Structures are given as structure tokens and as C-alpha cells.
Amino acid sequence: MKFMINWKLHPGKLHDAILHFSQITLEQEMSGLDSGTKLIGRWHCLVNGTGVAICESNSAETLSNWLLSWNSIMDFQIAPVLDDNETRALGKKRGKQ
Numbered sequence: 001m002k003f004m005i006n007w008k009l010h011p012g013k014l015h016d017a018i019l020h021f022s023q024i025t026l027e028q029e030m031s032g033l034d035s036g037t038k039l040i041g042r043w044h045c046l047v048n049g050t051g052v053a054i055c056e057s058n059s060a061e062t063l064s065n066w067l068l069s070w071n072s073i074m075d076f077q078i079a080p081v082l083d084d085n086e087t088r089a090l091g092k093k094r095g096k097q
Helices: 014-022 026-030 060-068 084-095
Strands: 002-009 037-045 050-057 074-081
Touching (some): 060 074
Antiparallel strands (some): 037 050
């Protein structure tokens, strides 16, 4: 299942977040994720301390545990999402009902 994760840094935490993020590798950050969880992409808006990531995961527990690593400096919103092909397939299925 794919998830869209939006985040907003806590006030005053932008520079701490950038410093921490710049000092770890992607491999180090992802080391707590199981093989069923994959980061598809991530985008950052440093001007307002927000961003979005798309992940694929079979485990809400694994994804939650990963996000808790950053929870002291930012808040998250998470929602299941579908890609274009999945959305079209769902639309076709609903059209046959």
C-alpha cells in the first residue's frame, strides 16, 4: 500500500532538522525499515519547513516507528494513496457496479 506523508517542522526546528538530515545517509535513515517498506520519493520546502514523501509499506507499525524517529521536531499527516493506474482500475471497477 502506498502512503502520502506530509510533514511540518515545529517552530524553530528548521536548522536542527537540516543539520541532522545532512549528517546521516539514506541507508542509515532507512535502516529501521523492513524489506516490505520502500521510500518512493521525498520533497522538501525549506522556506516554510514542510515536505511530502511517498512510501510503500505492508506494515503500518514499521512506517509509524520510522516516523516516530522524527516526531520530536515535526508533525505528520499520513494518508493512503493510489497511483494513476490504480485509480483508473478502481474507476473502471466502480463503473461496472
